[in-house]
Amino acid sequence: MSYILVSDAVHADRARSEPRGRALRWGLVLGATIALHGAALLWFAAHRDTFAPEVVKPPVQIALLTARPIARAASERSSATALGRGKRSAGRPAPVLHALARKPSAPPAPEAARATDADATTSDRAAVPHAASSTDAAAPIAASATSAGVRFSVPPSGDLHYNTFYNGVENAPGTIHWASEGDDYEMVVSVPLPFVGTYTYASHGRIDAFGLAPARYTEKRGRRPEDVTTFDRTAGRIGFTRTSATLALPDGAQDRFSMVMQLASLVRGDPNAYKPGVTRAFYVADDDSGELWPIETIGDESVRTAEGFVQARHFMRLPRREGDRRRIDVWLAPTLGWLPVRIMQTEPNGSQFELLWRGRLAPPGAENASSGTTPDDSSDSGPAGSAPEPVREQP
Template structure:
């Protein structure tokens, strides 16, 4: 499945995050280590990984994927689980040989601060980073699968390495994903445009047989490039 980087844009205008509801039906995905075949424009690369750890109160998520000519991209999110679901404390991106970019979620000041920029972002309840968002969606679907029918759309406020924005995620429906291990039934979610002219697309297929973790992820870039992770 492709856990790939999704990038920041601005769907919610400059700002204010959409509402999150406390006491949501949330069931954190079970801990697991998943391997993925990775593809860049259809050409297969080395294996990518998702390592997910949780004890029901805290969590640690790390994602690694090879990127041709650039080196590995690695992402780490760690934090806790609260009444809104996944609650990140720290998000780290490392892209190839570039220095790490870190986002710190300061819940006392209700601000997210960044090492990459002096700017900060609001920290509403239910806020996610780019990769915790995947686990948040997984936990929400796992907690109440029947609520996520085709056409249902949910807003997530997502922190990147230097800003925050609203991601509208819609349900496409249940589909079969073809993997090396055979066909896997999965629910297809897609990020809708975050603003007029937004052509960067993210598709996620979450599989109940994998604890609602991703069987496939695809990021499609405005220039036509495509990054895919497919459960191995």
């Protein structure tokens, strides 16, 4: 009888202790859960910027720059003129002018194109000389008593070698060939594409009172016949082989690729004038039309290349019209004489074409390179350069 009483007492104690034990265990689990969640919340609060999507906001526009005559010192004008005359008297024929373009949409009226230069009188334009040659491109051109205008300095001649990408997939490498001699310039961009051949874009012209002045722009896509845009400055018209229509030729008009070098020359001449938000308008002619391109300064950034990070100034073409989703971004590097270290075009469907610098600037003479870069002995010495194909603009 006593055994039964003891057993009942033990079972009663166990029945009373089990709820307490179960409650203790659940309390410990709950406390641990709260502590873990609290730690996770604290960590996320400290690192929430890591998970935030990157939002690129163009800076607020603080200035709009338009085509104006460039400045050049009298001594530089006379030396460049003498150099050009000396070379022509030596019996060397003048370079054949070829050029290349990109398809913008609506040509501006001649009156509107020249209204931006209303502050420049006829006498001022006559007094403004040609821009710097490659022999004196080491320093920005300063205004003199006989020449007033925006500062302009042509980048040193040389070949830049690029890796090319389409939607992040690397393709065959290419180069941009750039040469400036006396009052003449030449730019050749080409990229070999599998199955379709080499795409080549060439811009040849002179340097006049408004900077680079293309004379002929050619575009050759694989085996297709080349398309030619002609800048007839005597008649003041732009002509095309793709169409019989002609356009008025505004002062400072560029083709698709000379625009990049025109921008580089302006920034090289006066880097401090291109702060974030500053926008410059360029009239750009393609292979059958022309339009204004607003190019905005985004700011200084580090560009990652095969040879490390390169400091560059980022420029972006703003939408040209409502609904325009095509973008062109250019990064100009001061260590390359303000030549492009990266060029990227983004299509409305999100596809991207990119050129990314992979080799050093190799000017014909080291004295022409103000950036202090050394020639790359491994770089190609041929006259043609290569770069990724920019996609044709759609109206």
